[in-house]
Amino acid sequence: MSQAPLLRVEDLAFGHGATTIGAGIGFAVSAGEVLCLLGPNGCGKTTLFRTLLGLLPAKAGRVLVEGENVARWSRTRLARTVAYVPQAHAALFPFSVREVVVMGRASRLGPFASPGRSDHAAADAALAALGIAHLAERIYTEVSGGERQLALIARALAGEPRLLVMDEPTASLDFGNQARVLGQIRRLAERGLGILLSTHDPGHAFLCADRVALLRDGALIGLGAPAATMTPESLERLYGVPVAVVPLGDDRGTACTPLLGERDVGRRRVPSPPPLLAERAGKPRRGS
Numbered sequence: 001m002s003q004a005p006l007l008r009v010e011d012l013a014f015g016h017g018a019t020t021i022g023a024g025i026g027f028a029v030s031a032g033e034v035l036c037l038l039g040p041n042g043c044g045k046t047t048l049f050r051t052l053l054g055l056l057p058a059k060a061g062r063v064l065v066e067g068e069n070v071a072r073w074s075r076t077r078l079a080r081t082v083a084y085v086p087q088a089h090a091a092l093f094p095f096s097v098r099e100v101v102v103m104g105r106a107s108r109l110g111p112f113a114s115p116g117r118s119d120h121a122a123a124d125a126a127l128a129a130l131g132i133a134h135l136a137e138r139i140y141t142e143v144s145g146g147e148r149q150l151a152l153i154a155r156a157l158a159g160e161p162r163l164l165v166m167d168e169p170t171a172s173l174d175f176g177n178q179a180r181v182l183g184q185i186r187r188l189a190e191r192g193l194g195i196l197l198s199t200h201d202p203g204h205a206f207l208c209a210d211r212v213a214l215l216r217d218g219a220l221i222g223l224g225a226p227a228a229t230m231t232p233e234s235l236e237r238l239y240g241v242p243v244a245v246v247p248l249g250d251d252r253g254t255a256c257t258p259l260l261g262e263r264d265v266g267r268r269r270v271p272s273p274p275p276l277l278a279e280r281a282g283k284p285r286r287g288s
Ligand SMILES: Nc1ncnc2c1ncn2[C@@H]1O[C@H](COP(=O)(O)OP(=O)(O)OP(=O)(O)O)[C@@H](O)[C@H]1O
Pocket: 016, 021, 039, 040, 041, 042, 043, 044, 045, 046, 047, 048
């Protein structure tokens, strides 16, 4: 008998109050798999994630974790199994990075219990796994955005979840930290976690996802392997602008960029490359 996927979403409708934002949503995430959700601003990615996490009620359909309908689960049970990594946010209080990561144990503590030795050990293991043990005593509000994002992933891991849901984990990170976070996502999947993340960069989905889901106008308009699902046509349909999709070869990923139309470029045309020095000096080019 085949094992149930970690997460299965069936015919889900979600939204805020009386407003339905998406309906008929269905997908699954298996252990060791990265599924990347793409869609334009305001299409409902965060609302969908909050519904999966039980923070908003589903308007229709079912969310199954390890084959069980989570509508019947306690918040604590769900929090032990599924961890949420929000975008790096500013904390109000100057906690150390270790203290922030220990907070990830909250779902495993009894009421009024303080973190014990095993909780601190789990936090230290998560810091080490993310390669940020050296930041443990630093003040969370004083480390960089990329380091904060890694600390939030460590906080999620400290709770020993089986599924990670990450909301734009690479937003506002420089290229170096984008690569570090995407690399960590791949390594965590190789350790058996299921990972669902959102991004605004299709290139990032090419780098880290096993499958991608495209959300637009309240429905999934694509679901499948990155190369088959993120084509210039499907990305243009998703974002409403032409998109170039350029494989880099040798399994190094695929570069994606929106293209400017005639009207957008206007008179600010991309300048031609400068002439070679030899041409500027009036000398004939070699071979001409
Ligand atoms: N608390 C709320 N109450 C009512 N409507 C909300 C609330 N939060 C978000 N919305 C609306 O729900 C829609 C989806 O928002 P959501 O934040 O889920 O989109 P998103 O795809 O995550 O956007 P982005 O890519 O810009 O982060 C938007 O129209 C938004 O204005």
